[in-house]
Amino acid sequence: MKKKIYLRTFGWLMGIWLVFMIGFSIFVISEEENKIKEEFMERSRIIGVSVDRIINDFNDVQDNEGKKTAIQEELSRTLNSFTSYQGYEAAVYTKEGELISSTNEYWTCQYTSRQEGNTFYTDYAVLDPKKWFSTEEIAEMEEYLYGRHHPIEVGDLQGYGVGLEGFWLDGAEVIPDTIRVTKFLAGTFNEQGEATSGSGERLEEPIYRSDYVDAGELPYYEHGGIQGNIIFYPDGKLRLRSDERQLALREALLDKHVFEETIEAYYAFYAPENAANRGFSQPPALEVREGFTYRFITPYLYQGTAKLREVGISVGDYWVLTANEFNSLTGALPILILVWVSCFLIFSFTAGILSAQTWKTFRSREELEQQRRDMTNAIAHDLKTPLAIISGYAENLAENVHTEKREHYAAGIQENVRRCDRMIKDMLELSRMESGGVILVLEEVSLREITKEILSRYENVFVAKEIMLTVDGTAGIRADRQLIERTLDNFISNAAAHTAVGGTVKVSITAERWSITNTGSPILAEELDSIWRAYYRLDKSRMGSGSGLGLSIVRSILELHGFNYGAENTEAGVCFWFAW
Known part of the structure; x- marks a missing residue:
């Protein structure tokens, strides 16, 4: 019976716990989804505004093809940096749906574009390693670019630098001549134990060459640095633009059908008949859900040259599409684990107390029932003897048996009546005390x-x-x-x-x-x-x-x-x- 009581109590409370936790989890995940979407829309707006500024810089260019080329080159240099936070991908389209630029796997290169006296002017360009090097060579260079090292003492390996030794510049694109690796050793450390300076040593090997032959039409530069192309996360994690997640997001952005579907959702949102429902909301994000993973794609309309569309919607010459993918459990899981575990412990503790109390109550009732039976048997036994004596004496008196003992019989009857009376008084007194x-x-x-x-x-x-x-x-x-x-x-x-x-x-x-x-x-x-x-x-x-x-x-x-x-x-x- 004790086992049944404990199992029943734990079963009911664990059922309540499970229902409560499922409802709480749904609420927390829903709130996390809303938070994710709000952050995505805000970040998308920031990216769109950044692209706006670049396009505005070329508004004075009259040649449309020259303007488009200039915008394309500048976006090629900078679009990756706009989206380097938390794995965003972006693409810029004309209003007709022609792709102008998008985030990519190119490496960012830094070089000195000119020198005026003692002043050096730094510029940026991009390098597509797939055009010039094999997959194995790219993998080796990425090991040098992205490898993390944790020096402890002076002379420990601090990291590697990958640099250009000669390159041509075709618009915003770098055509490498030679790439070499420099090894850096830790020299000094700050109070946090982080290496702050070191010495560099150029390695004789490996050397990577592109075998490109220039016809003398492109400008040539002697030196440049390669920064790679990585994505930063708030928790300090790094991700490459070339991993599967980023590739899938980029492919979705470059899909013509996805572009059309996103723009249609934008127009439907801003249609006059929906004005009362949208309030001051931002344009909607196209949402694709797989379990707890959400992929958002949202459009941002460049307003530099606004025109009136047939339906009366203000449109511009360019669309900026931003995409990212989130898992709602990533942010919700820490609090869910904490609440699930803490509530489980609380409910288990409560179930233990209730089970013990229920068992105690059950045992008390059993003991009371046993006491009632014992009391009944005892009363019956204790009253049986004096009543039998009284009955025997009364029969003798009634039948005049041994008349010489009449006084003895009367005294015996009185004594046993007093005995019964004491028993009844004691029972009444105990009952009165226990009842308060x-x-x-x-x-x-x-x-x-x-x-x-x-x-x-x-x-x-x-x-x-x-x-x-x-x-x-x-x-x-x-x-x-x-x-x-x-x-x-x-x-x-x-x-x-x-x-x-x-x-x-x-x-x-x-x-x-x-x-x-x-x-x-x-x-x-x-x-x-x-x-x-x-x-x-x-x-x-x-x-x-x-x-x-x-x-x-x-x-x-x-x-x-x-x-x-x-x-x-x-x-x-x-x-x-x-x-x-």
């Missing part, structure tokens, strides 16, 4: 005085059994005198009844406790708590003349007063006590 029907009349009482008074009542018993009696100490307490007398009377009468001939009884009174110890057979440890129950007898075969309620009444009296009580086996004998 007793009002204490508190006063200052002397325990030594009451003890001496009650001992005098049992003086004949102590003398007859040659019991040595001692009383030590004195104390006064605030209590109901009549009930305390009943308590002490029961303790003393029990001691007198269960002390063998020639034994000893010792009453000890201190400032905090009253106790009585008598020599005799010890009480089994497992029965020390049970003796306070109604009709509980240590010797089940012996049914004495008492009601079997003495210690139960004592227990109720002491609990009414708020006193502690107990029984224990000591070297001197069995000790009953109560403390205040």
Whole structure:
């Protein structure tokens, strides 16, 4: 039964926990999705504004083809840097859907474009390594470019530098002649243990050559640096533009059908009939969902040369499409794990407490039921004997049997009626105490005085059994005198009844406790708590003349007063006590 109670309680609470956590998880993930979308829309706007500025720089160019080429070259240089945060990809289209530029896997190159006196002017260009080098060579150079090293001491490897030794510049694109690697060793460290300077050593090997032959039409530069093309994340992680995730995003941006679908969603959003519903929202993102992974693509309209479309929507010459992919669990998982685990522990703890309390209640009911059965059997047994005697005596009187014993029969009837009366009174008194029907009349009482008074009542018993009696100490307490007398009377009468001939009884009174110890057979440890129950007898075969309620009444009296009580086996004998 205990196992069933625990399993049932844990089952119900774990079910509630699971439902609660599923609902909470749905809420948290939904909030995380909204947060992700808001951040995406804001970042997309920033990227769009950055592209706006580049296009505006070429508004004065009259030659449309020259303008488009200039914009394309500048975007080729800078678009990757606009999107280098958290894995964004972008593409710029004309209003007719012609691709102008997009993020790519090109490496960013830095070089000195000109020198005026002691002033050096730095410019940027891009290098497409796939045009000039094999896959193996690119992989080797990327190891040098992106490899992370953690120097600890001076002279440890700090990193590698990949540089251009001669290159041609075709618009914004670098055509490499030779690429060489420089090894850097740590020289000094800051307080955080980070290397702040070092010495460089050019490696003789490896050397990478493109074998390009120039016809003398392109400008040539002696030196340049390669920065690579990586994406930064807030947690410090790095990702390459060439990995599968970025490639998939870029392919989606360059898909003509995706472009058309995104622009149609934009027009539908800004249609006059939807004006009341959109409020001040930004243009919608085209959303593709796979489980907890969301891919967003949103358009940004360049407004530099606004015109009026047939439906009355303001449009420009260029579209900026931005894409990114997010997993809503990434941001929500830490808080979900914390809440799931903490709530599981709380619910488990609660389930344990409820299970224990339920089991305790069940056991209490079982014990009460057992006590009820024991009480019923005890009452039936205790009343059976005096009633049988009364019945026998009454029949003899009615039939005039042994008329010379009429007085004996009458006296026996009266004695057994009084015995039954005592039993019933004790039962009523115990019931009244346990139901809270007793009002204490508190006063200052002397325990030594009451003890001496009650001992005098049992003086004949102590003398007859040659019991040595001692009383030590004195104390006064605030209590109901009549009930305390009943308590002490029961303790003393029990001691007198269960002390063998020639034994000893010792009453000890201190400032905090009253106790009585008598020599005799010890009480089994497992029965020390049970003796306070109604009709509980240590010797089940012996049914004495008492009601079997003495210690139960004592227990109720002491609990009414708020006193502690107990029984224990000591070297001197069995000790009953109560403390205040």
